[in-house]
Amino acid sequence: MIWILGCGSLATARSSTLSAISNPASPHNPDYLEYRQGRLTKAQLMDRLPHIAMIGDSLSRDFYVSSFVSMVWRSKMNHGRDWFLDTDASANSVYSLYERLAQETPLVACEYSSVGGKVDSGGGGNGILRSWFPLNLSQQTDLILKENRFPDLVLLWIGHNNLDWVLSVGPRRQENVETGLQNMAANFRKDYTQQLGRLVDRAGDQKQRRAIIVFGLVDLKSFFEARDAAEQLRKENPKLYPYFYVDYQLYESMKPEYRGNMDS
Numbered sequence: 694m695i696w697i698l699g700c701g702s703l704a705t706a707r708s709s710t711l712s713a714i715s716n717p718a719s720p721h722n723p724d725y726l727e728y729r730q731g732r733l734t735k736a737q738l739m740d741r742l743p744h745i746a747m748i749g750d751s752l753s754r755d756f757y758v759s760s761f762v763s764m765v766w767r768s769k770m771n772h773g774r775d776w777f778l779d780t781d782a783s784a785n786s787v788y789s790l791y792e793r794l795a796q797e798t799p800l801v802a803c804e805y806s807s808v809g810g811k812v813d814s815g816g817g818g819n820g821i822l823r824s825w826f827p828l829n830l831s832q833q834t835d836l837i838l839k840e841n842r843f844p845d846l847v848l849l850w851i852g853h854n855n856l857d858w859v860l861s862v863g864p865r866r867q868e869n870v871e872t873g874l875q876n877m878a879a880n881f882r883k884d885y886t887q888q889l890g891r892l893v894d895r896a897g898d899q900k901q902r903r904a905i906i907v908f909g910l911v912d913l914k915s916f917f918e919a920r921d922a923a924e925q926l927r928k929e930n931p932k933l934y935p936y937f938y939v940d941y942q943l944y945e946s947m948k949p950e951y952r953g954n955m956d957s
Contacts, residue, residue, distance in 0.1 A: 710799045714742075721799065742801050745794065746844040747777045748833045749806035749851045752911060756808050758936045758943065768808035777848070778804050790848075803844065805833040811854045814884045827854075830888045843895055843903060850908040855881055856955045859945040874954060913956040920947075 714721040721742060728738040747753055755774040756767045773779055779789035791802040809827030816831070828836075830851050837844065855877070858864075862873030889907065896903035927933045941948050946955055 710742075713799050719799075739801055740842050742799050743794075743846075744801045744803065744842060744844040745791070745846045746803040746837055746848070747806050748830065748837070748847065748849045749777075750810040750827075750853055751806075751808040752853060753777050753804075753806035753850055754808055758939050760936075772804050777806070778802050803837075805836055806851075807833065809854060810851055812852045812881055812885050812888070814880075814887065830884070834888045834891055838891065838895055843899055845901070845903055847892060847896075847903070847905045848908070849889065849892075849905060852881065852885065852910050856910070856913075857944050857946045858954055859951055864951055870954070913952075917952060 711725070713719060714725040716722060719725070724733065724738055724741045727733045728735065733741075751768075753775060754767070755771060756764070758764065759767075774781065774787060776787060776789055778791045779787040780791065781787070782792075791800070794800055805828070807828035810833065811827070811829045813829040813831050815835075833851075837847070858874060858877060861877065862870055864870065889905070892905055896905060923934055924937065927937055946952065
């Protein structure tokens with residue numbers, strides 16, 4: 694198993710991975726023998742394993758609204774323990790996509806998802822402080838394209854933060870709302886197409902086939918139904934969900950009076 698935010702500096706391979714490919718029945722056994730004979734470095738050996746990469750936002754990470762310190766830690770320092778990448782084999786941990794695929798073959802999992810990431814047009818950047826700002830779609834794509842080893846499978850699930858329409862469209866000026874929402878949708882389509890096209894172009898240059906899976910946005914109807922149910926429980930027991938209303942400060946479009954335009 695290998696996982697890292699980006700694949701430029703690969704972590705040390707776990708013994709279970711080396712054990713798996715040391716099996717003569719493994720399709721990667723010839724690579725393992727080259728490694729044991731000193732003709733391959735460990736990094737080169739890992740390059741020959743299947744690679745999977747995740748582009749996304751907080752919905753692909755172990756993140757939730759809590760105290761400020763906790764949210765900063767989870768957004769910047771805490772990777773893994775999510776539906777894409779969890780390596781804990783205990784029964785009460787997340788049975789992640791990585792673990793499911795690892796049952797079939799040793800692989801390298803690269804997590805690029807960034808809490809707060811948006812679909813954007815690219816450019817700009819955040820200079821030397823970039824690691825402390827959300828990495829948007831263009832920046833996550835940049836990181837993948839900088840790697841010599843393009844992933845065999847790229848998962849793309851991002852765009853939820855772009856739904857926070859109140860940030861860019863004045864909700865109190867009703868005459869501008871419809872035009873503003875249309876402009877947002879048009880820019881979203883253009884920017885998403887541009888960044889996805891960069892990945893597709895790079896994938897097309899590879900000798901072996903590559904796959905890119907694009908996920909749709911979250912089911913907002915079900916999301917708000919669940920949120921309304923949680924709010925009712927909190928009214929019955931105020932000790933539940935202590936950060937429930939913090940969401941409205943961080944993501945104003947979730948307020949009941951605004952949420953209708955998130956899925957219209």
